[in-house]
Amino acid sequence: MALQWMILTYVVAAEAALALLLTLPSPKLLKNRLVSLISLILQPALFIVPFAGFQLLDIYWKNEHRLSCNSEICTAAERDRYEKSVFKAQRNVILCTTACLLYWCIYRICKYHKEIENLEEVEKRYKNE
Numbered sequence: 001m002a003l004q005w006m007i008l009t010y011v012v013a014a015e016a017a018l019a020l021l022l023t024l025p026s027p028k029l030l031k032n033r034l035v036s037l038i039s040l041i042l043q044p045a046l047f048i049v050p051f052a053g054f055q056l057l058d059i060y061w062k063n064e065h066r067l068s069c070n071s072e073i074c075t076a077a078e079r080d081r082y083e084k085s086v087f088k089a090q091r092n093v094i095l096c097t098t099a100c101l102l103y104w105c106i107y108r109i110c111k112y113h114k115e116i117e118n119l120e121e122v123e124k125r126y127k128n129e
Contacts, residue, residue: 004055005055005092005095008048008051008052008055008095008096009095011048012095012098012099012102015048015099015102015103015106016102018038018041018106019102019105019106021034022034022035022038022106022113023109031113032113032117035109035110035113035114038106038110039114042103042106042107042110045103046103048100048103049099049100052096052097052099052100053100055092055096056093056096056097059089059092059093059096062089063089066082067082068082069081
C-alpha cells in the first residue's frame with residue numbers, strides 16, 4: 001500500500017519542479033522550448049488525476065469503515081494507532097489534492113504561454129501590414 005503513496009509523492013515533487021521551471025524567468029527561446037516539451041508531457045501525465053481521485057475514494061471508504069476507538073475499553077496503544085491512521089489519511093488527502101492542483105496549474109501556465117505566443121504573432125502580422 002505504501003508504494004502508491006510513494007509514487008504520488010514523487011509525482012507531486014516532479015510537478016512542483018516543473019511548475020517552478022515554468023515560472024522562473026528565462027530567455028524567450030528557452031521558455032518556448034520548455035513549454036513545448038512540458039506540453040508534450042502533459043497529456044500522458046493526465047493519469048495522475050484519476051489516480052489521485054481513486055486514492056481519495058479509497059481514503060473515504062477506509063474512513064467510513066474504520067473502527068473508531070472512543071470507548072473506555074480502548075487501550076492507549078489502540079488510541080494512538082487510530083490517531084496515527086487519521087493523521088496519515090489527512091496527509092494523503094493533502095497529497096492527492098496537491099497533485100491535482102499542481103497538474104492544473106502546469107496545464108494553465110502552458111496554455112497561457114501558448115495564447116501569449118499566438119497574440120504576439122497576430123500583433124507582428126498587424127505591424128507588418
